[in-house]
Amino acid sequence: MNAKGFFTDTTVCIGCKACEVACKEWNQLPDDGMFFTGMSYDNTVDLGASTWRHVEFVERPVPLAGQETAQGNFSWLLMSDVCKHCQRAGCLENCPTGAIVRTEFDSVYVQPDVCNGCGYCIVGCPFGVIDRREGDGRAWKCTLCYDRLKDDMTPACAKACPTESIQFGDLDELKDRARTRVDQLHQRGMSEAYLYGVDADNQPGTEGLNAFFLLVDRPEVYNLPPDPVVPTKKVGQAWLSMAAAVLGMALAAAGAVVSSAGRRRQ
Amino acid sequence: MTGHGPRSGRGRGVAPDDGRNIDPTMGILQGEGSDQRVPDDRARAEGAAPFAVWKTAPSRKGQAGGSAAPEPTYYGRPVLKQPVWIWAVPAYFFSGGVAGAAAVLGAAAQVSGREELDGLITRCRWTAAIGSAIGTGLLIHDLGRPERFLNMLRVFRPSSPLNVGSWVLAAAGPLTASSAILSGAGGGAGAVGDAAGYAGGAVGLPLAGYTAVLVSSTAVPVWSEIRRSLPALFVASAVTGAASFLQLLKLNRREESIVRRFAVAGAAADLAAGLAVDRSGGRVDGVGSALHEGLAGSFLRAAKTLTAGSLAINVIPGRARWKRMAAGLLGALGSAATKFGVFYAGQASARDPHATFLQQRAGYGAAEVTRRSAVTGPEGRATR
Numbered sequence: 001m002n003a004k005g006f007f008t009d010t011t012v013c014i015g016c017k018a019c020e021v022a023c024k025e026w027n028q029l030p031d032d033g034m035f036f037t038g039m040s041y042d043n044t045v046d047l048g049a050s051t052w053r054h055v056e057f058v059e060r061p062v063p064l065a066g067q068e069t070a071q072g073n074f075s076w077l078l079m080s081d082v083c084k085h086c087q088r089a090g091c092l093e094n095c096p097t098g099a100i101v102r103t104e105f106d107s108v109y110v111q112p113d114v115c116n117g118c119g120y121c122i123v124g125c126p127f128g129v130i131d132r133r134e135g136d137g138r139a140w141k142c143t144l145c146y147d148r149l150k151d152d153m154t155p156a157c158a159k160a161c162p163t164e165s166i167q168f169g170d171l172d173e174l175k176d177r178a179r180t181r182v183d184q185l186h187q188r189g190m191s192e193a194y195l196y197g198v199d200a201d202n203q204p205g206t207e208g209l210n211a212f213f214l215l216v217d218r219p220e221v222y223n224l225p226p227d228p229v230v231p232t233k234k235v236g237q238a239w240l241s242m243a244a245a246v247l248g249m250a251l252a253a254a255g256a257v258v259s260s261a262g263r264r265r266q
Numbered sequence: 267m268t269g270h271g272p273r274s275g276r277g278r279g280v281a282p283d284d285g286r287n288i289d290p291t292m293g294i295l296q297g298e299g300s301d302q303r304v305p306d307d308r309a310r311a312e313g314a315a316p317f318a319v320w321k322t323a324p325s326r327k328g329q330a331g332g333s334a335a336p337e338p339t340y341y342g343r344p345v346l347k348q349p350v351w352i353w354a355v356p357a358y359f360f361s362g363g364v365a366g367a368a369a370v371l372g373a374a375a376q377v378s379g380r381e382e383l384d385g386l387i388t389r390c391r392w393t394a395a396i397g398s399a400i401g402t403g404l405l406i407h408d409l410g411r412p413e414r415f416l417n418m419l420r421v422f423r424p425s426s427p428l429n430v431g432s433w434v435l436a437a438a439g440p441l442t443a444s445s446a447i448l449s450g451a452g453g454g455a456g457a458v459g460d461a462a463g464y465a466g467g468a469v470g471l472p473l474a475g476y477t478a479v480l481v482s483s484t485a486v487p488v489w490s491e492i493r494r495s496l497p498a499l500f501v502a503s504a505v506t507g508a509a510s511f512l513q514l515l516k517l518n519r520r521e522e523s524i525v526r527r528f529a530v531a532g533a534a535a536d537l538a539a540g541l542a543v544d545r546s547g548g549r550v551d552g553v554g555s556a557l558h559e560g561l562a563g564s565f566l567r568a569a570k571t572l573t574a575g576s577l578a579i580n581v582i583p584g585r586a587r588w589k590r591m592a593a594g595l596l597g598a599l600g601s602a603a604t605k606f607g608v609f610y611a612g613q614a615s616a617r618d619p620h621a622t623f624l625q626q627r628a629g630y631g632a633a634e635v636t637r638r639s640a641v642t643g644p645e646g647r648a649t650r
Contacts, residue, residue, distance in 0.1 A: 097417040227648035244498075
């Protein structure tokens with residue numbers, strides 16, 4: 001089976017939230033409460049246990065080539081965020097039960113009948129995607145519509161996207177398409193365009209994202225980390241420090257016993 | 267693979283107003299997310315945002331986002347999810363640490379082969395056994411699905427410190443318990459108890475330290491920043507905790523002296539490692555502040571004061587009973603405060619988007635362990 005993924009081109013996103021709705025409908029996710037945030041048109045706030053697509057609305061006081069608004073110095077950045085299905089996934093590598101697995105589509109999937117809700121995946125994710133559902137006790141995130149892929153169908157969000165901002169397909173083909181798109185945008189004068197997480201060279205900390213993005217501003221603006229890293233890449237240093245520390249403890253214990261002289265047992 | 271295909275029994279008895287607006291007579295719940303229960307208190311949250319509403323025009327200069335802002339964030343929202351762990355987790359860090367260090371001291375006393383230390387060996391073994399048992403209970407209590415705690419031992423996954431730690435704890439529990447029950451027994455049973463005591467001491471080493479690795483192997487900025495110094499702090503704090511607890515128990519003169527020496531070594535290392543943690547955390551402005559501010563700062567300041575107090579009392583010559591009691595009490599509280607402080611520092615750090623951004627822009631994201639940092643613009647990478 002070929003590796004599948006998403007290429008999310010933020011330059012054509014119109015902020016309709018059809019992806020959010022399609023995701024909730026298909027996966028039969030409960031709502032997250034209805035409230036007003038004051039954060040532009042974003043009342044979804046973030047990805048979470050029951051929100052697997054999230055459209056961000058950034059209002060910038062700077063112009064963007066190809067975008068004309070009634071206000072002069074102003075531009076919209078719209079982006080549909082999703083689980084990145086990292087090549088080196090922090091959630092998967094931290095999962096102690098083996099509940100999180102890599103599927104035949106190269107996506108990262110949480111098996112709900114195995115997860116025991118330890119919460120270690122949540123601190124392992126450098127993107128703040130996966131979360132535990134209160135009242136349910138288990139961790140949840142985007143499945144890349146595993147059930148739909150099984151039947152050769154496109155994930156609900158990509159199917160519903162009216163502007164092809166969310167593109168689904170074979171990863172190799174998506175990468176070619178994305179690189180062509182960046183060249184095209186550069187020729188048209190949108191020199192800010194670049195790809196976020198397209199491959200291991202682009203984002204060494206995760207060794208590439210199966211759901212990558214075309215952005216036109218710094219990652220921070222989209223609430224994305226600038227140099228994310230799977231925690232496992234650094235854990236060796238902690239294990240070494242621990243080994244040294246416990247050796248010290250053993251010596252301290254032996255020293256405390258030996259230094260207080262006494263009679264030996266027969 | 268599970269979670270695919272029709273599942274029998276789904277959708278039965280689901281109320282039509284469960285938050286999904288699906289009438290069970292019209293449609294069935296069998297989507298990937300249909301397992302999610304809708305909490306009763308969710309309805310009460312409607313209409314009110316569970317956080318402060320954004321009150322200024324987002325497009326104003328210096329506000330929310332865009333390259334115009336000097337340090338842009340997305341409406342100040344966190345990048346990361348906050349750890350969902352509750353008080354039981356730092357409490358386990360404490361009890362597991364005490365259990366591990368006590369098992370190690372018990373094994374060391376056993377090696378010496380001195381008859382007069384039999385009382386200390388027994389007390390160490392019981393401390394290790396009870397600490398492991400309480401720790402296991404706390405860990406299970408923290409799970410979202412406690413009835414599935416045995417899934418921790420479903421696989422062996424060295425990449426997950428929590429999985430490795432679960433195996434360590436699974437070994438430590440029976441070993442320390444059997445050594446405790448068989449302490450003082452003669453003949454064959456005594457020999458089995460002694461063997462369990464040695465084995466318990468061996469697993470006590472990682473038991474006292476792996477929780478520092480567990481905490482470091484995360485995306486939480488302050489926890490990952492202190493990954494080289496935290497193990498020393500956690501192990502030293504485990505020694506302080508175990509020795510302090512033993513000081514509160516009845517011991518003979520020789521044993522008192524051993525435990526006091528162990529406590530002095532632990533507290534001195536504890537204070538030194540605390541400084542090392544502050545230094546490594548302070549490498550990036552805006553990351554280490556989590557160790558000094560708010561609840562975490564209060565806990566860690568209290569921990570240093572209590573540990574220093576315990577150390578001071580223990581180095582004063584003389585063996586008055588009040589001294590042992592005071593030093594033991596201060597040391598045990600200090601050890602617990604260290605674990606709670608580090609825990610709450612991580613909570614605060616995960617809430618702060620700037621901590622993540624500053625750490626990674628300073629070259630301490632992936633760049634530290636990979637040759638190059640990530641692409642963050644048409645021509646640029648996160649760091650040079």
